[in-house]
Amino acid sequence: MTNFILATDSYKQSHFLQYPPEARAISAYVEARPNPFSDRLIFFGLQPYLIGMLGTPVTAADVDEAEAVCAAHGEPFNRAGWDAIVTRHGGMLPLEIRALPEGTVAPAGVPLVEVVNTDPAMPWLTTFVETALLRAVWYPTTVATLSARCRAIIRAGLERTSDDPEGQLPFKLHDFGARGVSSGESAGLGGMAHLVCFQGTDTMEALAAARRWYGAEMAGFSIPAAEHSTMTSWGRARETAAYANMLDRFDGPGKIVAVVSDSYDLDHAVSGIWGEALREKVLTRQGVLVVRPDSGDPVETPARTVEALWARFGGSVNAKGFRVLDPHVRVIQGDGMNLDSIARLIDRLIGKGFAIDNIAFGMGGGLLQSTTRDTLRFAMKADAMQDDAGIWHDVSKSPATDPGKGSKAGRQAVVRGADGRLEARRLDACAPGEDLMTPVWRNGELLVRHDFEAVRARAALW
Structure with missing residues (x-):
């Protein structure tokens, strides 16, 4: 799939119409929820997605193609939003992505990645990338x-x-x-x-x-x-x-x-x-x-x-x-x-x-080939919304029918606990420099590039 706008679930094409009118930014995190396969994991595979997918600009031709597909498919299409990405952002998605270093051995239930839009006119963009981002990370991890x-x-x-x-x-x-x-x-x-x-x-x-x-x-x-x-x-x-x-x-x-x-x-x-x-x-x-x-x-x-x-x-x-x-x-x-x-x-x-x-x-x-997204119970969930006054509000789910699918509220961070283990913490409760998730991508720019031997060295701590 070379057209990023079509590398998602159909229903996400309609989400630009669904967020509250005061929404200016949506934050969402990726984690492997507690699961029966493994109580820890090796986080790996984000970098190919950043370089190979997010590093490829969306073009006017992509927008035209996606609009035609959505019209025939029965989904609304955010023409204004995607045109703005092409004209105002040069085709690069206005997103900031923070992540743990690749190769990190992390417990299940700890955030691995957090995404937030940087253009306040595009709060819908954060979760639009869920399908391709999850696919890029859950499988190699x-x-x-x-x-x-x-x-x-x-x-x-x-x-x-x-x-x-x-x-x-x-x-x-x-x-x-x-x-x-x-x-x-x-x-x-x-x-x-x-x-x-x-x-x-x-x-x-x-x-x-x-x-x-x-x-x-x-x-x-x-x-x-x-x-x-x-x-x-x-x-x-x-x-x-x-x-x-x-x-x-x-x-x-x-x-x-x-x-x-x-x-x-x-x-x-x-x-x-x-x-x-x-x-x-x-x-x-x-x-x-x-x-x-x-x-x-x-x-x-x-x-x-x-x-x-x-x-x-x-x-x-x-x-x-x-x-x-x-x-x-x-x-x-x-x-x-x-x-x-x-x-x-x-x-x-x-x-x-x-x-x-x-x-x-x-x-x-x-x-x-034997694993699925459910092997480690990977998910991406919204955790916070910023309104037009600049205030962040907690966002989470807590289904009564399955408490195990509850999600984390508030922008997320990962810290090393007193016992040395990684644990989730709210970002607003962290001291400066305490969060182990660092910015790796912003508005089309790769901020951190991991080499393979460094990934192996971190993974050897399993």
Whole structure:
């Protein structure tokens, strides 16, 4: 969608007729309300919206198109308002946006963003942007939060079993989600959100997004890997030759290659081909072979694969007393992985005496497509209205049928409480400089630009 005026819900086209006549400014905040998925989140994704969407001026052609659409669609159209944005503001929306620093780990229920119009003739504009703004923020924030929850589970397993948990962690969860999302834009935003917490990805749109919006020269990494077509094209009779070709083509110091090994019979591939016919070839290489099961029970199958590789290749026992496969072989499980199955697979391997060094995990659509706005219960709500005398009045909702949907009254701030946790506070109750939400955008100008490594550093406090 390239016409900003149409990047909203239809009913918002009529809202310029609905605010009180004395309204001069509307303030509204964005938060993730308390929810069953996570009591905290990683705030991420506002900057692409600011630069890519709000940074694109509304044109006279956009206004003409939107007017025609609304007329045919059955909605009134604020021609005077949008013409004024084009002529008086050069097409830039007269808004000020305050926000927490991206990458901030915040409790649910804490405001993340607050928006207010700066042109007193346009109080309707603040909530007009709700649809596109929420869409821009809830999705990458939720994916980053899901990724962080996975990271916490994996870190716990590594800390219990690995001699180098922090060195192992960045590449323990790999993003395979590009084909499982609804659009290339989703792949870029969601894949980039995953890279806030990890460095492994096969979603190349995520690399472009991190480079474009956050200046990351290279935010993620991958390795050569087989898929079923490149293995089965050799035919079942030449399965060993197909595997040998992978070993020959992608060898070298520090090189890693992943080979899907369940095209026909995973157990035979692991024990009979990798562990027998090609065993010496694997052990005399300079690089690492990663065996990938891709079917069967997502916990039992990879655990069995690790055990079979140990039986054929052996390994060592680390300082924590857990078995680590010979450094020439590892396993990745990318089928059926989610928070629950990752935790169960880690428990299964630990129960068998294996360090989590032996395995990496992959997620696809479950990482980038399984969440919704309701996962973290994201919402944008008006909190105050300024009248023609310059006085701010509290605005909020408090539905008797669902108190959990009540909203905050008064312009919002975020402060660090006595216990160090972030908490919401009224802006008019804050001392100067106490509010952690700072202006990031005003009337078409980006005031703060976050770089990707700074975002990662803040998110690491999870």
